[in-house]
Amino acid sequence: FRGSTPSFGEGGQLEQxxxxxxxDPIAELLGASELEAEExxxxxxxxxxxxxxxxRLTVDFYRIDIDDRxxxxxxxxxxxxxxxxxxxxxxxxxxxxxxxxxxxxTQTDGFDVVAEYDFDVASGNLALSAAYNNSExxxxxxxxxxxxLDDLGVxxxxxxxxxxxxxxxxxxxxxxxxxxxxxxxxxSLLARGTRWGEATRVFNFGGGFEPxxxxxxxxxxxxxxxxxxxxxxxx
Numbered sequence: 001f002r003g004s005t006p007s008f009g010e011g012g013q014l015e016q017x018x019x020x021x022x023x024d025p026i027a028e029l030l031g032a033s034e035l036e037a038e039e040x041x042x043x044x045x046x047x048x049x050x051x052x053x054x055x056r057l058t059v060d061f062y063r064i065d066i067d068d069r070x071x072x073x074x075x076x077x078x079x080x081x082x083x084x085x086x087x088x089x090x091x092x093x094x095x096x097x098x099x100x101x102x103x104x105x106t107q108t109d110g111f112d113v114v115a116e117y118d119f120d121v122a123s124g125n126l127a128l129s130a131a132y133n134n135s136e137x138x139x140x141x142x143x144x145x146x147x148x149l150d151d152l153g154v155x156x157x158x159x160x161x162x163x164x165x166x167x168x169x170x171x172x173x174x175x176x177x178x179x180x181x182x183x184x185x186x187x188s189l190l191a192r193g194t195r196w197g198e199a200t201r202v203f204n205f206g207g208g209f210e211p212x213x214x215x216x217x218x219x220x221x222x223x224x225x226x227x228x229x230x231x232x233x234x235x
Contacts, residue, residue: 007075007096017075017096025089027099030076031146031158036102039067056116063109068102071167074160074204080152103143103159106167110135124184134174137167161210165202172197172217188226195219 007017020027022034046060077096086092111134118127145158174197182189200214228234 015077015095017077017098018094019072020097020099022099022101024099026085026091026094026097029085029088029148030081030097030099031148032099032101035070035100036068038069038102041065054118056114058112058114060112062111063107065105065107067105069104069106069167070100070102071104071159071163073098073101073103074157074163076149076157078153078206084152101143101158104139104167105141106137107140108135108137121182122184124182124187127179127181127183129177129179131177131179132174136173139164139167160204161202162204165200169200169202172199186228188224188228190222190224190226192222193219194222 003019004016005019007015018026020032022028022032024032042065043063044060045062046058048056048058050056075096075098081096082092082094085094112132114129114131116127116129118125120126142159149158176195178193180191196218198214198217200212202210202212204210226234
């Protein structure tokens with residue numbers, strides 16, 4: 001099966017890039033190999049504190065090492081790639097391809113902190129909570145390019161700046177969730193605020209031009225009101 005997606009090519013121009021299975025003739029021509037299962041080892045350390053006043057605190061630290069991580073290759077394109085596919089397979093006009101690889105090993109370090117406190121107020125119960133997560137992923141090892149890609153030139157890389165960005169910095173490193181939930185016999189009132197930290201996207205336009213775009217931290221708010229009109233019906 002060959003699918004395609006629009007992607008930025010040389011000079012930042014949009015072009016269609018083929019997304020190929022590893023056993024596709026084009027992918028095999030460019031050095032793709034059968035995928036292996038990822039292997040991971042995780043380490044965890046945590047503690048819990050609670051008191052009689054209704055306060056609870058949990059803290060968890062973790063590390064996750066993943067070997068042979070499955071990730072999408074960089075866009076492999078350029079005139080040399082197009083000409084090689086045409087001359088070897090008789091398929092003209094292929095501007096760029098991607099396929100999945102086991103090319104990298106990664107290490108993720110992070111921690112979670114959750115604080116909860118509930119108490120009676122206004123003929124009901126108010127539950128307050130704050131949850132914070134911080135994690136960072138680093139690529140610690142990258143397999144060498146297949147020889148065929150090295151022979152095609154600098155622009156043809158199995159794993160490059162865009163996929164490095166996808167794994168390391170395209171997602172926020174931290175997240176905070178603040179929640180207040182009041183309940184009574186008939187009513188339920190919930191307010192939740194979520195803050196996502198900043199994230200950065202990197203684009204490879206070729207020729208060493210790799211612009212970045214950073215998105216600042218953002219808040220989202222959820223509000224929910226529920227009324228139990230009867231034992232069988234709530235709105």
